[in-house]
């Protein structure tokens with residue numbers, strides 16, 4: 001039965017979605033002998049260097065096909081990234097159909113198609129071609145619970161804005177979540193985004209299985225609750241859930257040369273540097289950027305900061321900022337004053353190498369799920385600074401559920417002031433702080449649990465084997 005089975009995967013647009021998909025593909029190919037075709041939706045003719053380098057680094061059993069770029073000329077200039085994300089998939093459906101059809105005509109072992117939740121329309125294309133649809137949620141079980149819970153929540157709430165919900169939401173097995181901490185895409189129940197999201201939530205059960213980037217020891221109660229509901233409701237309504245994480249980037253993260261910041265890290269004392277990064281597209285307002293700069297300086301701690309031009313909108317899915325000159329928007333004299341203690345990198349750093357470096361002792365993060373798991377896999381405690389998407393859900397879980405992060409207080413005006421930043425940074429990094437020690441110790445334990453989950457008999461290894469077994473069975477039937 002070990003004739004190579006073939007699966008096709010479709011990450012939604014953006015390097016940060018591609019990274020966990022590529023890593024999952026790698027594992028299925030190397031550990032379970034699958035042939036994987038990675039189908040890449042594109043928005044312009046220019047394929048980013050990072051995407052290309054990532055795809056080129058994959059093993060021979062993983063090949064890739066770019067879909068023809070979709071056209072956004074009809075969209076307003078200020079169209080939101082989430083609108084572009086969903087439209088990229090919608091407008092790629094005819095070419096996806098064509099690609100899947102031609103793969104089928106040459107390989108009768110194409111057994112499954114894996115998309116992320118935002119590609120739910122693509123699942124229907126696969127189903128129509130008799131290819132088993134699966135969903136890979138590159139997020140955690142708590143975020144997946146939000147998806148599953150939303151249709152019910154929608155029927156019960158009467159407020160327009162989720163942030164006005166009077167009581168916290170109690171998702172089974174999860175820490176209570178205030179309405180304001182729900183995904184930003186579902187804050188306004190009258191928005192197009194909300195309708196899109198609700199639609200996704202209702203159609204998740206179309207999948208024959210859901211793979212989630214989490215592991216049992218990280219979210220045992222939430223995962224058990226998801227499975228139990230599934231058993232309680234019978235096989236028809238909720239697909240089996242496979243917790244296979246942490247699936248994090250291995251190897252070099254980008255083709256860009258990160259050697260300068262790595263050699264700077266090499267000269268710093270052990271666990272002394274706070275790495276500051278807001279993911280592939282997070283940006284701060286101009287005021288917030290200034291406060292962060294002064295806050296880092298006031299903390300007296302060493303830092304490695306990936307800076308982006310200030311902007312009130314995220315730079316997600318927008319062009320890179322490679323020509324960036326940080327001096328143009330950092331406070332006057334900041335770079336000179338902090339030359340000995342800090343390093344500033346424009347727009348992108350080799351994150352996985354930074355986090356696994358012995359000099360890195362803390363991570364101020366926007367709580368994107370991949371960044372978070374990279375922190376966990378390396379045992380680096382966090383300062384939770386969520387910006388958009390599901391990042392606030394992650395922050396609540398990390399701070400209130402797992403106790404592996406500190407969350408600075410945001411003022412009424414939406415800005416975290418420099419004094420608060422300096423205080424939180426000192427607590428996390430200063431070896432004398434009890435609170436910091438608790439968070440650091442908890443993160444070390446979580447790191448060990450993550451390694452165990454991925455070990456020979458670990459829960460995630462077993463879940464991936466179960467999935468592989470099920471898929472291979474389809475190839476032989």
Ligand code: UDP
Pocket residue numbers: 015016017019249253254277278279280281282306347348349350351352367368369370371372374
């Ligand atoms: N990343 C990186 N260098 C950077 C910023 C991000 O390598 O300077 C990688 C990071 O390691 C992670 C991904 O980009 O794998 C970001 O994904 P995440 O889910 O954390 O956040 P998003 O970009 O989706 O907001």
